[in-house]
Amino acid sequence: MAANKISRSEINIDETSMVTETSIISRFLNALYAIVLGIVLVQVLYFFTGSGSVVVLFDNTFFLAFLGACSILGWIVGDNFIVWLKDEIGNWKFW
Numbered sequence: 001m002a003a004n005k006i007s008r009s010e011i012n013i014d015e016t017s018m019v020t021e022t023s024i025i026s027r028f029l030n031a032l033y034a035i036v037l038g039i040v041l042v043q044v045l046y047f048f049t050g051s052g053s054v055v056v057l058f059d060n061t062f063f064l065a066f067l068g069a070c071s072i073l074g075w076i077v078g079d080n081f082i083v084w085l086k087d088e089i090g091n092w093k094f095w
Contacts, residue, residue, distance in 0.1 A: 027075050030082060034074025035067050037085040042066070044092050 022030075042063065043054040057063040073081045 022078060027078065030078045031071040031074040033082055034070040034085060037082060037089065038067050038070035041085060041089050044089055048092060 039054060042057065046052060046054055054063075070081075070085070
């Protein structure tokens with residue numbers, strides 16, 4: 001059986017739903033914004049528990065690993081992770 005060389009694929013691509021690839025600058029800014037929101041999230045949790053300020057945590061390895069994870073997820077996932085962080089901060093509605 002010989003393959004039919006004339007047949008064309010029936011796949012239709014809707015180009016209106018495509019999004020452009022994010023640039024390196026946008027990814028870098030998303031990573032920085034995710035770090036800032038990660039600091040704010042930990043500060044909100046510290047404020048809620050009455051533990052103090054987040055400034056004393058900058059020599060803590062786990063806190064720096066958390067910020068590194070936030071930056072990596074901000075770089076890879078982008079806006080979805082930033083929106084998730086904002087929602088998590090917004091869940092603490094005690095102010």
